[in-house]
Amino acid sequence: MNTSLRLDNLRARLPRLKCDAIVVSDLTNVRYLASYTGTSGMVVVTKTEAFFLTDFRYKSQAAHQVPNSFEIVIAERGLWPEAAKLLKRAKVARVGFEAEHTSVAALEEIEKKIKPVVAVSTQRVVEDLRLHKDDAELEIIRRAVTVIDEVFAHICGVLKPGLSEMEVADELHHQMRLRGASGPSFDTIVASGVRGALPHGVASHKKLEAGDMVTIDMGAIVDGYCSDCTRTVCLGKPTREQQKIYETVWRAQTEACKELRPGLSCKEADQVARRIIEEAGYGEAFGHGLGHGVGMEIHEPPRLSKLGKGNLTPGMIVTCEPGIYLENQMGVRIEDMLLITETGAKNLTKAAKPRKIIAL
Numbered sequence: 001m002n003t004s005l006r007l008d009n010l011r012a013r014l015p016r017l018k019c020d021a022i023v024v025s026d027l028t029n030v031r032y033l034a035s036y037t038g039t040s041g042m043v044v045v046t047k048t049e050a051f052f053l054t055d056f057r058y059k060s061q062a063a064h065q066v067p068n069s070f071e072i073v074i075a076e077r078g079l080w081p082e083a084a085k086l087l088k089r090a091k092v093a094r095v096g097f098e099a100e101h102t103s104v105a106a107l108e109e110i111e112k113k114i115k116p117v118v119a120v121s122t123q124r125v126v127e128d129l130r131l132h133k134d135d136a137e138l139e140i141i142r143r144a145v146t147v148i149d150e151v152f153a154h155i156c157g158v159l160k161p162g163l164s165e166m167e168v169a170d171e172l173h174h175q176m177r178l179r180g181a182s183g184p185s186f187d188t189i190v191a192s193g194v195r196g197a198l199p200h201g202v203a204s205h206k207k208l209e210a211g212d213m214v215t216i217d218m219g220a221i222v223d224g225y226c227s228d229c230t231r232t233v234c235l236g237k238p239t240r241e242q243q244k245i246y247e248t249v250w251r252a253q254t255e256a257c258k259e260l261r262p263g264l265s266c267k268e269a270d271q272v273a274r275r276i277i278e279e280a281g282y283g284e285a286f287g288h289g290l291g292h293g294v295g296m297e298i299h300e301p302p303r304l305s306k307l308g309k310g311n312l313t314p315g316m317i318v319t320c321e322p323g324i325y326l327e328n329q330m331g332v333r334i335e336d337m338l339l340i341t342e343t344g345a346k347n348l349t350k351a352a353k354p355r356k357i358i359a360l
């Protein structure tokens with residue numbers, strides 16, 4: 001794990017933030033920096049010191065997980081008061097807080113305690129470090145992706161009319177865990193028949209029926225990292241319209257994957273797929289963005305959509321997932337996860353994705 005490099009990278013951000021210390025309280029960010037997986041933890045980083053704070057319950061877990069670039073502090077009376085004590089002792093002048101993860105109550109409490117130290121609001125500091133995945137992260141994410149590749153192959157042999165969407169989701173979850181995942185990375189979507197028109201049609205008690213197209217959006221968590229993959233299959237021989245819509249999404253998805261590369265703006269990435277779907281006459285039916293970043297969280301920056309900001313850069317991992325949703329009729333989505341490389345993008349997902357819809 002490159003945790004000491006991550007700490008260095010965080011420290012390197014301090015001057016730009018006009019801070020001499022930062023308090024990281026978001027548990028995902030804490031895990032990123034300190035490899036700690038418990039539910040009570042905080043990181044305080046100054047220019048020269050790094051502290052990991054937790055309470056008595058996690059004393060031995062912290063000793064086991066937190067690298068020795070951190071001094072472990074067991075807080076007697078809460079993490080925030082302990083952080084205040086450390087900040088005063090470190091004689092810092094300005095300390096950054098994670099505005100998106102610090103409650104107003106916590107901030108008010110600590111501001112009183114750290115005076116004359118000034119509390120500075122910061123946003124997305126550790127999240128920006130997490131934007132580009134290092135080799136250790138990539139290795140884990142590849143495993144999370146492989147779990148889903150295998151689980152999808154398995155479920156193709158299981159799907160049949162009469163099974164409920166929930167039963168399908170349960171089987172997916174069971175198979176994920178058998179392959180080393182701690183569980184699904186989000187509420188698994190199994191949307192069959194008319195429910196396919198719901199982009200986020202979480203598995204229901206509806207039974208699969210012959211002739212249904214079934215959209216399955218599935219992801220696994222492996223060692224704290226998420227995967228995300230969507231496939232649409234058909235129970236039986238597809239109608240001409242089902243095949244046409246599937247193939248349009250397939251083409252939009254395949255072409256968009258080919259275009260992803262460093263320097264491409266997040267808006268342009270979205271446009272590639274959108275143009276193909278619009279030209280096929282289904283523009284109105286593609287109501288969400290092309291994709292999103294994935295890492296420790298299932299939805300992370302960057303956002304690939306009409307509203308996306310910035311450009312793709314090497315080391316980002318993004319999804320490419322156009323879809324067509326026809327209300328009260330059907331829906332199709334196809335989604336892969338790609339790593340942006342120095343020259344283009346590498347598709348990490350290996351789950352079968354033929355041009356002709358998989359007919360089961």
Ligand SMILES: [Mn+2]
Pocket residue numbers: 228229319321335
């Ligand atoms: Mn997704």
